Amino acid sequence: MDNALPTPGGGDNGTIDTTPPAARSPRLLDPLLRFQVRAQNDPGHARRVAFTGVLSLTLLTVLLGLLFGVADHPAVWAVLALVGVAAGLPLFLMVVTAFVHLMVFRVPLPADTRPADLRAARRVLRSRTLTGVPEVDRVARALAAQVLGQRLWPSALMLAGFSVLNLFNALNRYASDGGWSGSAVFLVVSVLMALMVAFAVAHDLLAKRRARDLAMAYDARPGGTVNSEPSRGLG
DSSP states (O other): OOOOOOOOOSSSTTOOOOOOHHHHOOOTTHHHHHHHHHHHHOHHHHHHHHHHHHHHHHHHHHHHHHHHHHOOSHHHHHHHHHHHHHHHHHHHHHHHHHHHTTSOOSSOOOTTOOHHHHHHHHHHHHHTOOOSOHHHHHHHHHHHHHHHHOOOHHHHHHHHHHHHHHHHHHHHHHHHHTSSTTTHHHHHHHHHHHHHHHHHHHHHHHHHHHHHHHHHHHHTSTTOOOOOOOOOOOO
16 A cells, blocks of 8 residues: 655645645535434434424425415515425435434444545545545445445345336236326336346445455554444345
């Protein structure tokens, strides 16, 4: 592994930028990344956020529905739609993140993980190349353990079953109608679900191969082993 510093040149005026990544590259989604880390280390907080978010989204939907019913001008409808998106999208992202991370991780992300380190660790996991930065590589190793602990087959089997069911409905409607008029919807849904299963399985195999390679590279380093018991994922 090459831990050499970058060679000056090529537009950097011969200087090396030693500013920590977190200090120079704050991102819009940093609060969401911080929440992901906290949700893995504090499931109770994630449950409270999920409940509050669902309740807030429900109330927002009811309120907007009432206002849409009262309003009688397209401009007012447009304003209400913009307000709904602006208020509802952050709530929706928080709720989805909370539900996704409600699972109990045996290898959670370190509680002090910074958003910049988490982004860098995801790149490390994709490239399977350690950076030599202890904080980033440690987070990447935890991500690898989580990927290796995920179980995709229950969801894949469920989607495959729905795909077969829709294909059966399509063929049955085709036989009874003598054409694809009413059965085309079932056929399209069946094909889309089959494609989703194929994509998910291929992506899962690639992700696990990357995670396995990274875990082996990390654990092969002196003192590099961690508690690598796989996390319990929602497959």
